[in-house]
Amino acid sequence: MLTGRRSMDKNRPNGEHNLVEWARPHFGDKRRFYRLLDPRLEGHFSIKGAQKAIQLAAQCLSRDPKARPQMSEVVGAVKPLPNLKDMASSSYYFQSMQADRNKSNMNAKNGIRTQAGFVTRNGQPLRSLSDVRASPYNQSQQSPKAKGKSS
Template sequence: MLLAWIAFNFSHVNQCADGSKHKIAEEIRKIGKAKVLACIFTFRELAVATNNFSFDCLIGEGGFGRVYRGYIESADQVVAVKQLDRNGLQGSREFFSEVLMLSLVQHPNLVNLVGYCADGDQRILVYEYLSNGSLENHLFDLAPGQQPLDWNTRMKIAVGAAKGLEYLHNFAHPPIILRDFKASNILLDERFNPKLSDFGLAKLGPIEGKEYVSTRVMGTYGYCAPEYAMTGQLTTKSDVYSFGVVLLELISGRRAIDLDRPTKEQNLVAWAEPLLKDGQKFTLIADPLLEGNYPVKGLCQALATAATCLEKDAETRPLIADVVTAIEFLARPKDNQIIDAD
């Protein structure tokens, strides 16, 4: 019933126009499993909150649209306001999916949905504001004087992100496959606690004995699991593969795809694959910005976990719960004393 309802509303969301904001709220209540009661904002309220979507408030921009820092005076709350591109059906699909998914889940490692706006053709999402931005901003192309993340913080982010996925896979009903897990979709609060964001491409996982969800291949090149890219068959193990890519990014400080590097180093997984087969070469993968300040045993454990997540055969990859177990201790400073790699 839930899957049929979602399919129906995806096909009708563009026809809702001004009544869509009420329809969305009504239908979410009908599910009976909503954990988050999102506020419904008018376009005017969000225009005021962002100083009329001022350039000075702009904090992010991508193919989906723009993100602004805003202030909701009635709630005395700083928020992130994501204004989706109004062109095309896909924007409405992603908007509806995100409102639905984030209304069904609540966890410390998932971003909180404050509310949304569906006035006319406007599709706007309002989240809690996370002051440290995305993981991507702290790993790659650092600004002059910007301090790189230390080893313990990187492992803290890895564990928190894995716990967010674990909740989606094992505790959400039905399970949710994020489908676009990547560094730019991991947001960080003032203490660098990670929260998964951007549920626009998320899919409800297989139910009723099915092993996978058949869907149009979407996501980000460099993070997609090979079997999903080839067949469109999506499982929770697809997210596990993407987690392996991000874990490798955290360890190496390299992007999943970096066309500015030499040809053989442009694809992170392909570059790391031969090094992951030889434990004596593990230190060659570590981010030079760490300057050797990491525990060699911890590095080996983290890379061994990444390697299992990146197995080409999905069935041989671990469950995300097993990944959490494997790396959780790496984020505990008392058990993770820094030992110079040299």
């Protein structure tokens, strides 16, 4: 839910195919915290809520099964998170990180840059966005019949 990624995705670069293995090194590093989050959120999330959700995810992925929380604990921890109001988009750190990301994207070679976390050339995606249509955050999902039609 946090990353917007599939658990296994062979279309991602090497080292990013397995979501758990990719995410584990990011859990303990506050600077890498934002890298875990789906860029399509564009700062529309609570910083404290995201940090708590990431801590919870790290507990759930503990190598020691006894250290993992019970589902009732997970539900109890997640339930209050939507009510938090400390939006990332208004934080200085997030704004400066976005500015740095935008600057590096514009300086990329050969007209290739990233836009909202997706690699693009002249505004056109270079990889399939099928995972975007399947995202629970995308309310305008196509029906299976509509996907088969060509425009």
